Amino acid sequence: MKSPLELFLASARRVLNNILFKRWLIYGVVGGGLIALLFALGWRIPGHQAPMAGIVAILVVGIVFAIGCFIALKRSDDDAAKAADETFDLKDSLTTALHFGRDGREGEIYDLQRQQAESVVAELNPHALRKPMPVRTAVIGVILAAGAITIGFLPASEAVQKRQADQEQNLSRTTEIKRELEELVDELVKEMDEDEVALMDPNELKKWVKELKETDDIREALRQFAKMEQKIAAAEKPSAEQRREEQLMKLAAMELEKSEKAEARKMGRELDQKKFKEAAKRLAKMKLAQKMKAGAMKPQKLSDKQKKLARLRAISRRMAAAAAQPNMQQGKAGKEMGQGNQLGMQGMMAQLDENAEMAEEMLEQMMQKGEEMDEEELEKLLQKMDKDMQKLADKMRQMNARGKMRNRLGKLRKALGRAQTFAMGRSQVLGLAKGQGKGIGQGSDESRREQRDERVDNGNNDRLRGQKGIGPSLTSVEDTLDGTGVSGRTGTTKERSFQRQFESFVRRDDVPEEVKSGVREYFERIHQNDDEGDE
Amino acid sequence: MSTDTLAPSIEQSAEQFAQTFQSIRDEVSKFIVGQEDIIENVLIAVCCGGHVLLEGVPGLGKTALVNTLAQALDLNFQRIQFTPDLLPSDVVGTQILVERDGVRQLEFQQGPVFCNILLADEINRATPKTQSALLETMQEKRVTVANKTHPIGLPFFVLATQNPIENDGTYPLPEAQLDRFFFKLQVELPNHDEFTEILNRTGGNAAPEISAVAHGGDIVQMGEILRSIPIDKDVQDFLVKVVRNTHPDNQDAPDTVKQYVRNGASPRAAQAILAAARARALLDGRFHVAKDDVSAAAVPAMRHRLILSFEGEAEGIKPDDLINAAIASA
Numbered sequence: 001m002k003s004p005l006e007l008f009l010a011s012a013r014r015v016l017n018n019i020l021f022k023r024w025l026i027y028g029v030v031g032g033g034l035i036a037l038l039f040a041l042g043w044r045i046p047g048h049q050a051p052m053a054g055i056v057a058i059l060v061v062g063i064v065f066a067i068g069c070f071i072a073l074k075r076s077d078d079d080a081a082k083a084a085d086e087t088f089d090l091k092d093s094l095t096t097a098l099h100f101g102r103d104g105r106e107g108e109i110y111d112l113q114r115q116q117a118e119s120v121v122a123e124l125n126p127h128a129l130r131k132p133m134p135v136r137t138a139v140i141g142v143i144l145a146a147g148a149i150t151i152g153f154l155p156a157s158e159a160v161q162k163r164q165a166d167q168e169q170n171l172s173r174t175t176e177i178k179r180e181l182e183e184l185v186d187e188l189v190k191e192m193d194e195d196e197v198a199l200m201d202p203n204e205l206k207k208w209v210k211e212l213k214e215t216d217d218i219r220e221a222l223r224q225f226a227k228m229e230q231k232i233a234a235a236e237k238p239s240a241e242q243r244r245e246e247q248l249m250k251l252a253a254m255e256l257e258k259s260e261k262a263e264a265r266k267m268g269r270e271l272d273q274k275k276f277k278e279a280a281k282r283l284a285k286m287k288l289a290q291k292m293k294a295g296a297m298k299p300q301k302l303s304d305k306q307k308k309l310a311r312l313r314a315i316s317r318r319m320a321a322a323a324a325q326p327n328m329q330q331g332k333a334g335k336e337m338g339q340g341n342q343l344g345m346q347g348m349m350a351q352l353d354e355n356a357e358m359a360e361e362m363l364e365q366m367m368q369k370g371e372e373m374d375e376e377e378l379e380k381l382l383q384k385m386d387k388d389m390q391k392l393a394d395k396m397r398q399m400n401a402r403g404k405m406r407n408r409l410g411k412l413r414k415a416l417g418r419a420q421t422f423a424m425g426r427s428q429v430l431g432l433a434k435g436q437g438k439g440i441g442q443g444s445d446e447s448r449r450e451q452r453d454e455r456v457d458n459g460n461n462d463r464l465r466g467q468k469g470i471g472p473s474l475t476s477v478e479d480t481l482d483g484t485g486v487s488g489r490t491g492t493t494k495e496r497s498f499q500r501q502f503e504s505f506v507r508r509d510d511v512p513e514e515v516k517s518g519v520r521e522y523f524e525r526i527h528q529n530d531d532e533g534d535e
Numbered sequence: 536m537s538t539d540t541l542a543p544s545i546e547q548s549a550e551q552f553a554q555t556f557q558s559i560r561d562e563v564s565k566f567i568v569g570q571e572d573i574i575e576n577v578l579i580a581v582c583c584g585g586h587v588l589l590e591g592v593p594g595l596g597k598t599a600l601v602n603t604l605a606q607a608l609d610l611n612f613q614r615i616q617f618t619p620d621l622l623p624s625d626v627v628g629t630q631i632l633v634e635r636d637g638v639r640q641l642e643f644q645q646g647p648v649f650c651n652i653l654l655a656d657e658i659n660r661a662t663p664k665t666q667s668a669l670l671e672t673m674q675e676k677r678v679t680v681a682n683k684t685h686p687i688g689l690p691f692f693v694l695a696t697q698n699p700i701e702n703d704g705t706y707p708l709p710e711a712q713l714d715r716f717f718f719k720l721q722v723e724l725p726n727h728d729e730f731t732e733i734l735n736r737t738g739g740n741a742a743p744e745i746s747a748v749a750h751g752g753d754i755v756q757m758g759e760i761l762r763s764i765p766i767d768k769d770v771q772d773f774l775v776k777v778v779r780n781t782h783p784d785n786q787d788a789p790d791t792v793k794q795y796v797r798n799g800a801s802p803r804a805a806q807a808i809l810a811a812a813r814a815r816a817l818l819d820g821r822f823h824v825a826k827d828d829v830s831a832a833a834v835p836a837m838r839h840r841l842i843l844s845f846e847g848e849a850e851g852i853k854p855d856d857l858i859n860a861a862i863a864s865a
Binding site: 091092093095096097099100103105108109110112113116 | 763765770819823824
C-alpha cells in the first residue's frame, strides 16, 4: 500500500512528465521543422526539387530525438518533490520526507516529519504543477514544418530539369560512345597483321578506351576525349627517323621513276603510292645469292646473274642517289643513322649500291677474263647483298605497317571526333562501327540561316531584303559512313580545286623538298582513303 | 504523537520550544520597540548557546535589549563598559588579600563575567589583552586565575556591542576572535513609527514591567531539542556549498567573492548556521531544516567571519552582499 506521499509524488511525476513530453515534442517539431526548412531551401534555391523523403525523414528524426531527450530527462520522484516544494512553498518538506524514507531513517522525529509532509500533500492538487504550454513556439514549429513540406511539393525549376535531362543524356551518350569505341577498337585490332602488332600492342588501344569513364558531365567527357586524342596523336606522330625514312622513300620513288628500267619505275610507283609491302616483295625477289658447288659458275649462269644484278643495280643506284641528296645529309650522316650499330635506310641503300657495283665489277671480270675468280668471294658478296636487301625490305615492311597503323589510328581519331560531336549533341547518330550510319553519298548537303529581324534591333524598316548573305539559309551536316560527310557537288569541286593547287605547288622548283613533302603529307592525311590501309 | 512516557515527546518539546520562544519574544517586545529581527536572532543565538556581537550607533537600545532579555529569562545580568584602561582582571576577577580568622590569604574575587548574561559594551575600545581575557572566557566558559580554574555557571552568554563610528582609539577585534561570536547583528535606526512608539513607552513615568517568562533551564532544554531536528543531505550540501563559496580559491565561488574576499568563513560558521537553521525550522513548526532556514541564518552567522581583501575594503564592499552572492551560487 502506497503512502499518501508516494501517491502524491507519483501523480506529480505524471503531471510533470506530461508537461515535459509535450514541451519536447514542440521543441522536436520546431527543431525538425527548422532543419527541414533549411534542407528544403538548400535544394530549392539552386532550383532543385527538395526530396520529400528527406524532409519527412528530418521531421521524423527531430521528433524521435525529442522523444529520446524526454526519455533521458524524464522526471523522477525527486524532481516531482522538488517541483512541488517550490510551487507550493513547502520549504523542502517533500524532498526531505522522500530522502529520509529512502535512507530508511527511523525515529520519532522522522515520523513526525513524514506525517507533517503527508498532512500537507493531502490538501494539495498535483495538477497545480502544470505550466502553460509554449503555444507560440508550437505554432512556429508547425509553420516551419508546413513550410518545409510545401517546398517539397514544388517541382524543380526549368533550368534544373533541363540540366538533369542533359546530364542523363550525357551519361547515356558517353556510355554508348564507350561501347561503340570498344567495338571499333576490337574491329581494328582484328584487322592488324603481325607487323602492326609488333609496332603497337593492341591491348594499349583497348586500354585507352577502357580508361574512358561514363559521365554525366559533358566537360569531363570532352576532357577524356581530348586526353585520348593526345595519346592517339602521340602514337601517330612519326619520329624524326621515321620522317626521314618516309622522305627518303619519296625521294627514292622520284629517282626510280626517272630510271630507264621498267622494273625500277614500277618500284618507284609502288614507293610513291606507299605500297611498301609490294616494293619490299619486289626487292626480296631480286636476291642473287645461290648455293652452288665450286666451279659451277658457268658462263650462262654468270650471265643470268649479271642480268639480275643489272636490274638490281638500276634500282640500288637510284636509291643511293636519293640517299645521297643534300637534304638527306642534314643532321647526322646517313650511314650513322639508326639505332646502335645498325645502319639506317640511307646507309643500307648506299651500301647496297656499293656492293652491287662491286659485284658487277667482279662479275664483269669473271665474264671477260674467264679467270677462275674467287667464286666464294662473289657468293659471299651476293649473300651480303641479299641480307642488305632483306633488311631494306624489312624496313619497307615496317614502314608499311606504320602506315597502316597510322591509318587505323586515324580512323580511331575520326571516330573520337564523331564521338565528341555526338556527345555535344550536334549529331543524333553515333555510328562508329562498320555498318552504322548512312551510306556514302547518302548524306545531305543543305544550309540554312535564319533571317535576322532588323526591326528588333533598331526599328529600321528600310533594309533591303534578298541581298546576298542576308537572306535565310539552312546548313545541316549528317554523318555518313566515312569521309567528311559532305556528299554534294560543291564539296567535290572544291576537292578537285585543292588537288590541282597542290599538284602545281609540288611541281615548283623554288620550293624546298621538305616543304613539298610536308604539304603533300598534310593533304594526304586529310584526304586519306581508308581503303589504302586495308590492302 | 504523545506518548505516556515521563519525558515529553519531541512534538511536545517542539511545541514548548515555540511557545517559550514566542513568550520571551513577546516579553522583550514590551520594552523594545521594533527590532524584531534583532530580538529573534539574539534569542536564536541564546538558544543555540552562542554569543552575539551587536553593532550599532549609540542610543539604539542595545543595552536595554540585553537587560530586558536578562529579566525575561530571569538570568543574572552584568554589564562591562570597555575602556582603553580596562584590565583583564576587571573582567574576569582577581585575587585579593583578605583576612579570615586572623589569617591573611588570597581570595579570588569574581569578576563581572561570572553571570549568565554579560553585556560587553564597546568591546573594541578595550586593549587586545583585555579583549582576549573575555574572549577566552567566552570560549571556555571558565576562568583561570593563579592556576585555579573557576567555572562559570550555565547558561552563559555574552552580548558584545561595537560602535561603527568613532573608530579613533579603538582596537578592532582580530578575526580569530570575531569567529567566536555566533552572530553579528547590525542594529538599524528605528523608523518613524518606531521612534514614536519608543517615546510613548519610555517618555512617561511608568516603564513597562518585564517579568520572567522563562529560565535558564528552559534555554538549555531549548538548545537540546533544536539539536534533534534532522537535516536532509541535500540541504546539508547546500549549507556546505554556501560556506565554501565564501572562499576565493573555491572554483564555484562567485566572481565578487574571488575579487573582494581574502579569507572565507570557517567550519565554525557552518556549525552556527546549522544550529540557527534548526532553530528557525522549529520556530516555523517544522521537523526538518530547509534551505530557506540556511539562507536566513547564513548572513548573521558569516558577516563577521569574512575577511575582505584590500580591494574589497577600498571599494566599501558589504559582506552581506558577498554572502548573498555565495548563497545564490550554491
